[in-house]
Amino acid sequence: MCHDKILLRLKQAVEEMEASFAEEAACEALSEGIDPITAINDGLARGMKIISDRFDDGEAFIPHLLLAAEAFERGAAILTEELTPAEFTRLSLGSILICTVEGDIHDIGKNIVKMMLTAGGFEVIDLGRDVSNEIIIEKALEYQVDIISTCALMRTTMYSQKDMIRALIERGIRPRFKCMFGGPPVSEKWVKEIGGDAYAPTAGQAVKKAKQLMAQIKSQQY
Numbered sequence: 001m002c003h004d005k006i007l008l009r010l011k012q013a014v015e016e017m018e019a020s021f022a023e024e025a026a027c028e029a030l031s032e033g034i035d036p037i038t039a040i041n042d043g044l045a046r047g048m049k050i051i052s053d054r055f056d057d058g059e060a061f062i063p064h065l066l067l068a069a070e071a072f073e074r075g076a077a078i079l080t081e082e083l084t085p086a087e088f089t090r091l092s093l094g095s096i097l098i099c100t101v102e103g104d105i106h107d108i109g110k111n112i113v114k115m116m117l118t119a120g121g122f123e124v125i126d127l128g129r130d131v132s133n134e135i136i137i138e139k140a141l142e143y144q145v146d147i148i149s150t151c152a153l154m155r156t157t158m159y160s161q162k163d164m165i166r167a168l169i170e171r172g173i174r175p176r177f178k179c180m181f182g183g184p185p186v187s188e189k190w191v192k193e194i195g196g197d198a199y200a201p202t203a204g205q206a207v208k209k210a211k212q213l214m215a216q217i218k219s220q221q222y
């Protein structure tokens with residue numbers, strides 16, 4: 001089968017939320033000698049983008065996102081099985097730490113954002129929920145992430161985001177990380193007020209904002 005047809009099948013598998021179809025197409029891509037990174041970016045990720053846009057437009061819902069992400073992950077697992085660490089770095093747009101803030105156990109939205117960022121080409125380090133700022137900063141330094149992103153679902157817990165920025169400033173490491181925040185009580189105004197770098201109201205927007213932040217990081221490196 002020609003390469004374009006296989007890439008189309010990978011895209012369709014995610015768009016149609018068919019995990020076994022994604023696995024089949026992934027095996028076909030490998031046996032036809034398609035570069036795994038091309039198969040992910042030009043196949044699976046395109047399908048995920050379609051579902052993400054539908055979710056943002058209110059045409060798809062959380063179960064659709066979860067099923068599409070499962071199809072993406074199952075296809076990607078086959079495609080990345082034999083990649084070397086150097087090839088992984090080529091695949092990754094950047095690294096992002098994600099978690100829900102201290103005192104907050106809500107993680108459904110955070111998990112969707114994580115899946116979308118992974119599907120969008122980022123390496124994501126997920127610290128889970130109810131995570132203190134000390135741990136967030138320790139892990140961000142350990143993994144040398146590009147972006148720290150946290151989620152807060154409650155008006156009482158969103159102040160952790162402000163405290164995290166303050167802690168980064170106090171330790172003199174604020175410029176080392178871009179900081180992206182989200183969750184229902186969080187807003188563009190809040191993120192500006194606390195000195196963050198980006199806010200996104202949805203998982204799809206989070207991917208767009210993360211790509212913008214990476215572009216800023218790259219332009220600052222030159």
Ligand code: B12
Nearest residue numbers: 104105106107108109149151154155182183200202203206
């Ligand atoms: C499910 C739920 C729970 C579940 C959580 C299960 C889980 N594993 O997450 C359970 C039952 C455990 C729970 C517990 C509690 N809950 Co509750 N819960 C909810 C509920 C119904 C839905 C939240 C949800 O998952 N939404 C769906 C996801 C997909 O949406 P989302 O989180 O907004 O995520 C999207 C965006 O925000 C964005 N996004 C999310 N994260 C991030 C991160 C970044 C970096 C970015 C850029 C974007 C981004 O992208 C996501 C997808 O597009 C809401 C009410 C509501 N309708 O929102 C209350 C709600 C959040 N809960 C509330 C409360 C008060 C509690 C409790 C304190 C109740 C109690 N008295 O025990 C406890 C909290 C305990 C604690 N310490 O955390 C309140 C919060 C009030 C407030 N504003 O302060 C709410 C709003 C209910 C209400 N109306 O009172 N809850």
